[in-house]
Amino acid sequence: MIEPALTVICYSAFVIYATWSVFSGTNVVFDSYVSPFFSTWLGFGLIRVPVIGILIPILAVIPLGLRGSCYYYRKSYFRSFFWDPPACAIQELKRGRYRGETRFPWVLNNYHRYFLVLSLIVVVFLWVDVVRAFTYQGHFFVGLGSVVMLVNVILLSLYSLTCHSFRYLMGGRIDRFSKARAGMLWQRATMTLNRMNPLHGAWAWYSMFSVALTDVYIRLLMAGVIHEPRWIF
Template sequence: MATGTEPHPNSGGVRTGTRAAIAAPHLRTDRWWLAPAATAAGLLAFVVYSTWRAFADARYYAAPYVSPFYSPCLAERCHTMHAGPNAPVFGSWWGISPAIIILIFPLGFRLTCYYYRKAYYRGFWLSPPACAVPEPHRKYTGETRLPLILQNVHRYFFYAALLVAGVLTYDTVLAFRDENYRWGHMGLGTVVFLVNILLIWAYTLSCHSCRHIVGGRLKHFSRHPVRYRAWGVVSRLNDRHMQLAWASLVSVALADFYVFLLASGAFTDPRFF
């Protein structure tokens, strides 16, 4: 005789004998799939665009702007091409696009970011696809096994992201030069770079790892007033971590695309002064 607690015929995930036996996959009647679908589409669009630009190995410099995808350009050919913050670590033997060297660090930071984990877990792996919608997987091991246990390197990618943000800040300062490297220039590209670096810093500093570094492991905030104030600022940024993650993702792609258009000769950078 049925007791009402038997596993569902398609038992898996949360459908076990200890859960309520509900025939429907879920009881939500709204369009819950829109959010994960939009997330997956947005992330996929960035992956496709950044992959194309990284392997293009061309049109990433238009004086005085250098694409954030290629900075700092560590290959020898970049060093001879423009006057940006370059160090020819890789000589003439390096035959792959210079962007492959540097993109490892900001992409590693974003891939292991707490928000982005949630975004692509839900958008691509349906784990879970939405609140109150059970995931289709039969078991859940979390981030305790390979490869997901490697997500714990996020705190180390944070330090690399700080260095990258510092280099992009220097690039933004250099954007106040004209095509002849004379100071006192400000064009539309300068504004694009300013907006991008502000969003990059806001996203980087809103990171959960940053919040822990600034104010974590303190037993008494009253004894550390400076760190407490800094923790408060980072916490307010952390409240907007999702919005900053998307805004900075769009801004860095737009900054690269702007340089691409200039380098392609699509138009001349409008100059304000």
């Protein structure tokens, strides 16, 4: 009872906060920091095309689509929000009405692999933002915000790289590694991902919190509510 309730509260809070942040009309940027809901590549730095920044609410569909169609999230929101089924080996509540993923909106879950590929591109953008967060006016710089952004992007990368669809992209499509070109390499990559996969649910939670907390942290800096320790070299 406690776990489903906590799941409902946390997921709802995240969706509400993320939607508010993206549509708030404020570009969450402070010195060389930028919120993971935004990007220096999209209108705030490297490519100064403000009109592209307007796309950010649209691009937010990518991470939300990834999480919404993620196997781990599917399991937890079906159990927590719909109680259908509430757990393994328990009879479904709406027997006979389940049509699998053949009808809207669940049919969108079939696009998970595409959301993953797009999200990997977003993660590359976020890594560039992190590199920029360690430079200030041409100097190497370390601030608490740089570390916060680094931890966030590591967690997001772990969440994306332990995705089931990523395992398929790496090696799941190969029938016989011994016959495939660079088969040993693909096999090693797949085995490594297999070992990491059981933690996918944990990375899903940690990265969800870290995205929101990174945004909150930069907003607090912008508002002058907090001042952080910094070192410029």
